[in-house]
Amino acid sequence: MKIFFFGNMACYLSRQMHLCAEKHVMTFLDESATDAEIASHCQNTDILVSMVFDQRFVTSSLKKVLVPGIGVDKINFSQLPENVEVLTCAAHEMAVSEYILSYVISYFRELDSIGERFKSSYDWRDCSRLGGIARKQLNELTVGVIGGGRIGRKVIEVFSFFGSSCRCLTRYPYETSGSVLFFPRTERDDFIRGCDVVIVACGVDKDTQNIIGQHAITMMEPDTLLINIARAECVNYEALAAACHDRKIGRAVIDVWQFYPQKGDQALRPSAADFRQLDNVDMTPHISAWTRKVIADRAAILARYINEESCNSAEYVLQENQA
Incomplete structure (x- = not known):
């Protein structure tokens, strides 16, 4: 399975997740990446871990988009391919x-x-x-x-x-x-x-x-x-x-x-x-949810999603915005 970690948050959490390198092919890019670099990394990607989704990340192999932080305002649902799940990790x-x-x-x-x-x-x-x-x-x-x-x-x-x-x-x-x-x-x-x-x-x-x-x-x-x-x-x-x-x-x-x-x-x-x-x-510089416990919990939830294990909580599945 190929997992593409995009952005500073996703790349940081990937280092806390202890994923098996023998089971997964993992690629990483930060926000400064060019569109060409993003397109190259998206090829054959099964799971995208990112706070952002738009046309640049569309690929026929994509199955899940995992949002590693708070909010889905940067997820363009109108450009999301059919049958692609969006999951949030919450815990904050x-x-x-x-x-x-x-x-x-x-x-x-x-x-x-x-x-x-x-x-x-x-x-x-x-x-x-x-x-x-x-x-x-x-x-x-x-x-x-x-x-x-x-x-x-x-x-x-x-x-x-x-x-x-x-x-x-x-x-x-x-x-x-x-x-x-x-x-x-x-x-x-x-x-x-x-x-x-x-x-x-x-x-x-x-x-x-x-x-x-x-x-x-x-x-x-x-x-x-x-x-x-x-x-x-x-x-x-x-x-x-x-x-x-x-x-x-x-x-x-x-x-x-x-x-x-x-x-x-x-x-x-x-x-x-x-x-x-x-x-x-x-x-404060966007720290309200940045604690060691939140980081550990988010990493654990994302790892369960990637390993296709049950997270034992339907509330982590993206629901309609309740604001």
Whole structure:
């Protein structure tokens, strides 16, 4: 069986999969490859492991496309040959939830600023014994999640456990053991109003591009926390930068970007909007799902797919976008 690993993510995970070289012919290319190189590697390929699929990868021998990361927005289903399966490896929702939870707690408890003040100048103004200002805890918050897929559901599960009031903007309401308010996309403004936290966790399509734009931002409160772990296309970053600059919202956390570097371009600016001078914006380089456990789980799932073993979970098979 010939397996073609395309892209940095796929090539990285291939080294964690311990596939039998005697059973498989494996080829590798990164994103800088030319169309001619891609065409050459695609010949007689049975399985493509890639975040991307388009006409360049079409070959009569192809049986499966395995997506090694989050999201299928770069998979062109209209160009997918008939009877070719697309499978996702998931395994990331807990890691992303931890990332979100850490920023929510830090923001509402003001842990960074309190710790910095105390360490630098022994500033006791926040001390409980001196009647310092009390901050919000999780069960006082209203948490709004845009997207009802694997990540959105896990985020809601985590915050519900801590007693937060949760709501979800989604096309597909789902059964839940907790109390969750569901809103259709047509009621986005009502969904945003009253949220302490707005988390963008949807797939990107024509309906979710700029789902958080200038108007949506005006619906937020001056202390609202906005977190985007979905795609840059879901949020108008220019409008967000302006709102943060003018203190129209409390804080933004951004983990996904318009521009990503190729090898040797490590200082690439990630967005047309410049967030670096804003002290109420946290920026991370797409790390919310990048943990050792996620890497190990993804590699194991992909290996089972390649070896045609049961993954014991139908939820890994691509379903319709549930955002």
